[in-house]
Amino acid sequence: MPLTPSDFTALFTDQSHCTLRGGRLATVSLSEPVDLALPTGRVVVCDPFTGLGPFRPRPYTATVRPGRYPVTVAVVSFDNDGTPARVTAAARLSVADAPVARWELALGEHEDVTELGENEFFGYETDYGDVCFVDGSGVDALADHEDRLVEDLRAYVAADFARPPLWVGSDGEEVVAFNTGRGSGSYPVWVGRTDSGDVACFVADFLVLEKPGTVGTGTH
Template sequence: MPMPAPDFSWHFTPGNTFTEESGTSGTLSVVAGGELWLHTGRVIACDPFVSLGAGEAEPFTAQVEPGRYRVDAAVATLVREGEPEADTPHLRVAAARLVIKEAPTVSWELALQPGQDLAELDDEEFFGYGVDAGTGCFYDAGSDGSFPDCDGDEGPLWDAFDTVPPSPGPHTVTDPATGHNLIAFTSGWGDGAYPTWIGRDEAGAITCFVTDFFVVPVEALVP
């Protein structure tokens, strides 16, 4: 069986707290990231600094109606026991969410790309996207190729994260020629591989896509 999904409503409840074995504690808040234009309804989640416009990231097989959908991030403010308060808070994105429908989520499933089969996964394994630049994003598959200025080590994507004080996002980058946009955020503790989950309501309709960056310890989610 693949890795089970946590209940992500916990991540997106402001004020929830957790404590790591190291003694570091975290308090969650929800940070709005604006609206993502899904003009084809085909969702891509990836590291934009690595895969954007490179044809490497495929959309998920689950599609939604074209439209504009809210993106937000569950951001943990971390404090280590016994250390003095820092001038700048230590922030980590615990999860990023693309909200499709404002309805309670009753079930979760891994978001799959073409050719991926859950039967291939062993216990605790998952399909996800690789991160090599400490960043993730959501965008529409029809927007691939819309951000040529983001290639290389400069451009609007770099500028979005070049803030004082540094901000983990979410940050919106928009192509002025087409209006296509992406919404990006830092990826938890940084590089690695991270799963995206699809939430569904009682009728089986998609409520959201959530990428988990493994900041919240599993123990915090056990009733």
């Protein structure tokens, strides 16, 4: 059976409690939401410093109506052997103000969940633990402004994850960036759907909650 979703109800309820991998108890706090423009409605989640060329990130097959949508980051606070610690646990792009009836893995073209084994998933790779939401039309601009993105992410961490940085490129392309709680690796993205099947949200899960082992299968 492929990977199952984390408890996103807990992760996106301010001041809720959860259990991290390794058994530590943590408290959730939510960042200030930041609106992201999706001019084509094609959602991409990727490392903002990713190489392009043959490894260019591709949009997911689930699309939304073009518009502006809020991105919220869930941060967990815990005691790390006597030292207070905070890490990002997940990030949500909210599309509709409606309950999620079911979750499904966000898939790229030609990806099929029936090909996945136990706890496997199709995901994206990050070399440095940095992640972003971006419209499919803005992916090519990522490589042109890496220095600005590095500065913004450092400021975000220094500000205790209060508000993920929104970067606006020279041609109006927008990126909301943040970092993962577990650093480099492969991570899944989930699509939450309403009872009617409409997209309610996209969630980038950084796999910090206690659950069975997971196996990534590379980028989409």
